Amino acid sequence: MKLTFLGGAKTVTGSCYWMQANGKNILIDCGMFQGHDKEEDLNFEEFPFDVTSIDYLLLTHAHIDHSGRIPKLCKDGFKGKIICTKATADLCAIMLPDSGYIQESEVEWKNRKRQRAGKPLIEPLYTYQDALDCIQFFSPVSYHQEVRLQGNITIKFSDAGHILGSSILEIWVNENNSETKIVFSGDLGNQDIPLLKDPEIIESADYLIIESTYGNRIHKEKENKVRNLLNIMEETIAQGGNVVIPSFAVGRTQEIIYEIHKYRELYKDDMEFLTHVPVYVDSPLAISATEVFRKNLDCYDEEARAYIENGDNPLDFPNLTFTRTPDESRLLNEKQEPVIIISASGMCEAGRIKHHLKHNLWKSNSTILFVGYQAPGTLGRRILDGAQKVKIFGEEISINARIENIEGYSGHADQQGLLNWVRGFKNKPKKIFIVHGEPESQHAFAKILKKQFKIETIIPERGDSYELTSYSITAQKPLEHLRENFVRLQLLAQLDVLSEEIYFLTKQLNQDVLNGKDDEEIKIIQSEIEEIQNSILQINLMLKGSV
Known part of the structure; x- marks a missing residue:
């Protein structure tokens, strides 16, 4: 069995792994590179394999950094099966067309500039229709359902607790009269994420491929995150300012809605503002995703299901409004009274959030409240790192607003959460591949894994390839051009x-x-x-x- 790392290697985006076993070609995830424009150019590379030869794509979850290049894969000739959980398939059915629409819109804007400059026009990575066309290849399965693939390969998805439908992937490969088990952690969630169940424990693996987004960090204020969230909101509202929350449309937005719903009643005596201050979810994708959440109640934890059983919708409350149209979105920035705006994208690179930042970053009485990971090079990361000014739509904006970050709301497990999950293996892996993290995070995580579990680790680079058996691992010739393009x-x-x-x-x-x-x-x-x-x-x- 051969495993090649095509993305998510020494970076947190572009997750994609190519497995070759028993004459079958399998992809695990097919994500977009996100962040700076230059890094996003990697998405336009040709796939380093014959697309028509790929038999299966196994998808751990719907986030675009794991699923976003699926329409390109299908557009280029993929005809195999995309296997994932039902909730993941439901989310991809709205997220991928939305991504296609964004690709078209951005290229249209760039082409107007290129035309004026006399430059040749460019094509989008894929279109809205391309994304719709790829949905036919999805083949949903249930959690814990063992699925036998061609080539003596068996797979199973378990709950990763990261977003709705997110999965840990177990793969058993039987070749040469020997069985090898590989586990892909996917993105592992925190314990006690609102709405969702905790990540499930896996008992054994020969090889583990594990994410490391927060491999060098312990989330601060996990216990007091709700109180901290509400205190920041209350203080900002009291000053007459707006609270702007850049939030991932899928996962974080629904968690924040759920928290406000829950604590409106619990804290109604000393957090009275929660009952009357307008809360706006300004993202068409987040609105559609919230509907998907409402239709997949089997993924909810016990507390969230209890609300449903009592006839209460945990993703709604009286002063919550969903704004669908661009005109409704623009009107939010003309309101005189303080408001809470939850808007995508979570890293502030695209979408309506940029308009809200433009209208609020310069206001000393407003707060920009981050509740998720900000990748290097993104607008969100620059704001969080203390930039005094930023450019938004070509205009210089001074940063006078209060900037806050609540790490406890991250959808990713911190270092301790990752270690606790690895500790759950009864039969520990022989080797651990560390992916989906910045280099400093990966190296810190590798060091503590070796110290605590005496397990050797590998931090693969993009293009690295390994031959795996149940008893050995051998480095193969890497795909050098992938590594070079990534570094450049x-x-x-x-x-x-x-x-x-x-x-x-x-x-x-x-x-x-x-x-x-x-x-x-x-x-x-x-x-x-x-x-x-x-x-x-x-x-x-x-x-x-x-x-």
């Missing part, structure tokens, strides 16, 4: 972010110098600028040397 585009993305930061820094320095910094402060600034100059000169010399 990451570097270009970093340069673009650096360029924007230098632009704002230059403006700030000009202003500070003109406003009369004292001589000692000027000398310090001058010294630091000289260091930056020397670094740039060294890079320039390296580049000239490589020409």
